[in-house]
Amino acid sequence: MRKLLVRTGNGSLPDFFWNLLSLGFLLLPIGVNISTPFFVASAFLGIVQIILKKNRLKKKDLVFLCLPLLFLLTGVSLVYTENLKTGSDLIVRMLPLIIFPIIFLFIEEEKGIVRRLFIMLLFGILISMAINLFYAFSNSLSIVDGSLVFDSSFEGGYSFYESFNHGGNHFFGTRFAKTIHPTYLSLYILTSLLYFSYSRISFFYVIMIFLLFSLFLLSSRAALMILAVYIFLYIIHSGNGRWKNTMTALIVFSGILMVLLNPRVKTFYERIVDFGKKENFNYTTSEQSRILIYKSCLELIKHSPLVGYGIGDANNELFEEYRKNSYLVLVKNKYNAHSQYFQTWLQAGILTFFILIFPLGYLLFKAVGEPFVLAMLLTFVIIMAFESLLVRYNGIMFYAILMPFILRRERHLFK
Template identity: 40%
Template sequence: MRLLKNILPHTPMLNVKNKEDNLFQILFWNCLCIAFFLLSFGTNIPTPFFILAIVFGFGNILRSRNFRISENKILLFLPLYFIIMGVSLGYTDNIGVGVKLLERSLSFLFFPIIFLYTKENSLMIKRLFIFLLIGLLVSFLVNLVIASYNSISIIDGVLSIDTSINGGYSFLDSFSHGGSYFISGEFSKLLHPSYVSVYILVVLVYFIKNKLEKRLQILVFIFLLSYLFLLASRSAFMILVVISIFLIFNAKNVRKKYIMVGCFIFGLLLLSSNPRISHFYSRLKGLSTMDHYKYATSEQARLLTWNASIKLIKSAPIIGYGVGDANDVLINKFKDLDYVYNYKKQYNSHNQFLQTFLQTGVIGFSILIVPFIYLAIRLRKNYGFLILLILFFSLMFESMLSRFNGIVFYAIMLSLLFKKFFFNNKIL
């Protein structure tokens, strides 16, 4: 509660005192803040507020009557990406699947256009991240309650209506027997850990640059790293290592650099103690000597998925297989290659760049990658570059743009990264 009291006074709702603001713009930002707060709770809960934000955003455009695009025209690559996905429906058989993906991807069409005409300042952007932070805190508490309940409810490894205390375990023993509920996907019942991990990393980077009160900032960092530890996302840990190394090399103050190196080593030792991370290499071993893939580990299955995706890309490199057929073609390829585990799990590419290549070929892939290249050049000396790294590397390890929560977050974050606010803030 003290954390919330210290944060909330710094997050006043926008009002109409600023003559440059109008009601539509105020409602747009407020709906966006509420949606960011709810983002960690699943897909359906924040969706109505994102829809309202789109409505008010276009209302702001119509009210301002300023239809000239003076800067950041490259932002239109995101709507163009949506259009290319729509065109691919012309050569896909599974129209229903393709249409559903397009419906989830409408954020790529709407939000970039809205942000071209919407004014922002440091307060508005900070409010977005603070609401996302508070949402992460509440979702953490909810997940903690669920994990604790499931842990206590275990008897001999099986969920039961009776508690494990009644079954003979002590209170502490019940957590020991149900410890798996406090790690990885079992701890994140509201939303897939990969998406929550991206939110955590982005918030972490933002508040490295935009400092809170000192004690509060320490508490926030401890909370975010603890949440990340329990989610046990291997890709998130890899991204965190890359960010840490980048910050160390860019630190201008020698004393600060030594402190960061010490924190990095300590953090690396702590994160490597995570059981899901410590077994990562051992679970990869033996792939080259396997004569069947019925019992492949999740790590091995990911490599097999990438291999199957690349084989398919070579057969249709220009336009791909369409947004409706890409997953079906990949699953059939698993069957042809006897990747039994992958076939049973019905995996997608687990890499958005490969997924896009399968859906729309080199055309869609090029349109997806251009904004990243442009922003990398523009932001290379700004802290926004670290957020860009998080977005880019997370796309390499998951098909993040297959679900609404990933699509809307990427559409908004990439749009914000084009704003002058990020260009004018140095890393350290």
């Protein structure tokens, strides 16, 4: 653990800042409450460091200001929000979007720091998965008539395989993820898998197997889609050499195996195909629900494209649209837009939407010939298409810290 501590050689203040940030990354996959104090403390020290050291502004990194601008424009929507409590709570949660990008405008990460952050994140993923497995076994094992019985189906009575499609399984998907939402844990796993595949860390094969197995258990369709993108990009940019050929073959084989063995992929396809046959939307699967959610979002955007409905009222307007169309499952579960693009547009209008996508477009333009940056960019692009990433703390914090590193696109990220 001592080797993971950051020593910049620039004094104790920078060292404390980076070490607190590292501890935050370690605890991020485990839970909100235990990681928050470390991120708050690191933000405070970062601001103090800027004031005391009088660090110069990195003009080449001014694109970072898109994140604070996104925060400010979303905050302006409070002016025409009736539900101020909901809006204010979300604005407070979004504070990292203004704090960390400004800190990284003045404080540039040194060689090896990002590596340490990802190693700490990897340890956090390991702990998180261990906790999830513990609860999965605890919920699956019981003593009946003096005998130990294993039943992993959530509703009981289904075989291990059948419970994928009927009633849920304690070892897969949302039922399995007890620490944080599976989408965010999958995001941490995907970015770690990507980082270590390019940085050539020791024991990478073991790490890759663990991360792929974790993705399989979490069973996120968006994550599997991103994994397919990784495979495609890795094939294109693999080049020659024994290491590259071995890595390419291993990643392609593992990725295809994950997709073929995961029954939720087949279920996803069948449910999407069956959607067109539906006449009654009182019952919908998660895949079909998203289609109805996006349809509702588009309808609302048509009526208020310029300024949206306000950060506090956007979800309420969406719920009302569900009620109007008798999407009872969506009303019952109070689903938000499940897409950051739709969520931002509904909250604060078209200008804020363009501010959201600007850094993504900037990276797409700059990432030509940089496979790591392109893959990391596509990770966020796809995740934000299927999840309101900047609504939950786990997504906001990760995006606010990692995006400036990606936008900077320094080669020492891999060293």
